[in-house]
Amino acid sequence: MIEAAFVTFLVGLLGATLRVATPLLFATIGELYTERSGVLNLGIEGIMFLGAFVGFAIAAKSAEAELAGYLWLGLGGAIVVGLIMGLLMAFFSVTLGVNQHVAGLGITLLSTGLALFGFRMIFGQSSVLPSIEPFAQLSIFGDLPILGPIFEQYLLTYVAFIVLLPLAWWLLYRTNYGLELRSVGENPEAADAAGVNVFRVRYITLALGAALMAIGGAFLSLAQLGAFSPGIIAGRGWVCIALVIFAKWDPIRAMWGALLFGGVFALQLRLQLLDLVDIPFEFFLALPYLVTIAALALAGRNVAYPGAYLKAYRRE
């Protein structure tokens, strides 16, 4: 009996781990690409938030108008707003070359403010949170005994792990664009001399990266929750900033980081419900941050930041 209960617990935990890791994987890959091109985008937290809001708002209004693919319209809207915010960040960090920390935080504050403003404008101040019928979970191997529930996931989760991740790896290490991207992030002067358009590569990368961040946010509102609330992102963007460093700027390691965080988060939720341990659950929530800081301290001077990290490029 106890063994059966334990297996159920474990299967549930694994399924939840994949769900929690999905938005993190989208946004972490987005930030990873951005940083590989030499730009730190601290706008990530706000862009995820804005993506979650725009996705939800468009989906909710389209559902009201009885449009069939309302969730996909929402997702498309989130991607567009992500691209726009990425281009805005590129304007400040690439064209103007201002301080990236401050510009990124500015993007986060602006995106957050715009999303909350829009939410209040469109949905008013009702006590009941508006909601939509979210994406359904696919059950590809649903008939599988015992392990079935692990595969009951959203399409976007499958996309993240089976499409996005191999694609991100291939694009970065096996294509001309990936080579250009890495070269402008390591040594923009040399890349420029070799005929790479540094500005164009960074613009494209920042826009793509921010679109992925927005998808990560929209996953929460369109799939996992079917609703939008001011606390929907709750620091997940900052977790992704930590995961990129933890992953040493490599997509595959980023996946392991996202799964590790997803696992700890899902376990923490279950332990909280079981009320078995005396450790405050906040300790588990703080763990990924503390682990990243410790990892940075241990790696010390050997942390291999991209060569042109935080440096604006100007042709003199």
Add this chain to the structure above:
Amino acid sequence: MSFKIERIPAPLWARPLIPLMAIVLTFVLTATLILLANANPLDAYYYFLIDPLSSRVSAIEVLVKATPLLLTGAAVTFAFVGGYWNIGVEGQLYAGATAATAIGIHMQNVSAWIAIPLMLIGGFVAGMLWALVPALMKVKLAIDEVVTTLLLNSVALFMVSALLNGPWRNPISQWPQSPDIAATAIFPKLIPRSRLHLGFILALVIIVILWFVLTKTAFGLKMRAVGLSPHAAQFAGINVQQTMLISALVSGGIGGIAGVSEIAGIHYHLIDAISPGYGYTGIIIATLGTLNAWGVALAALFIGLIDTGAQTVSRALGVPTYLGDVIQAALLLVTLGMLLLQRYRITRTRSES
């Protein structure tokens, strides 16, 4: 005809005009949102900028709102001038607020002359300690402080939440809210029947100290040298590590004082929403104030006005208060872009064809 960017510094008299131009441009840009909310932008700007100053009560409220902003703005400035990108003032504020609460709830039967200085010292030290690890990692291991200070903000929030759900949970209401601090630990009010408290005076004193240290002391000169170019400063014989460490720790300490001020002046107990992001707003203020003490003071008062005005606009015209947040963020980005005019100039050139 085409445009060319030249590297020419703006004349000194023009520099204070840049933040003013940024404010005007920001208001023009955000007018779109006000129109979307079916309100007249000019009416909205009246309620934002003039109406809060037209009555005594709301003018005092502007100063109340400016109090934590003066402190976080000063904290950010102290670090940024020294070339240390402290994004962790929010966490340092929470550390200071936690220390102030821990001390304040045990100050029953203790004179205010002892309780208040103890809380201030405790908050300052707590803020410094919260800033210590990233600062050491920066100066000893050359690890980028932006990410580490930022991550510790979230850790501070979790710490406060753990305290409020654990040992400090209110036993009666079960709300995540600490017990109240002792009556003697509460900051005295500056004006009866208002919310303006001792913290405002403290903040002004810290601004004056900031001005003095940055412009009148040898240490301030060292800080500015390190901030401009650590390598050049090293070459000039300045102890870069020590200078940067001190500016990081003092910055954290001032952030801690901001937390003390909110506990002892406004809330009297710890809640997890003690700051709606004052630490991040401090970055807006430091940028808008061009890292100059008087500029920071003006910027904090201006943002305090926007915060108060956002509520007036919302009441009068039905525009969501979040418009104030959008204006602040847009102002940060616009200022950041326009500050380039200090160093570059766009000139028109006739094309040769």
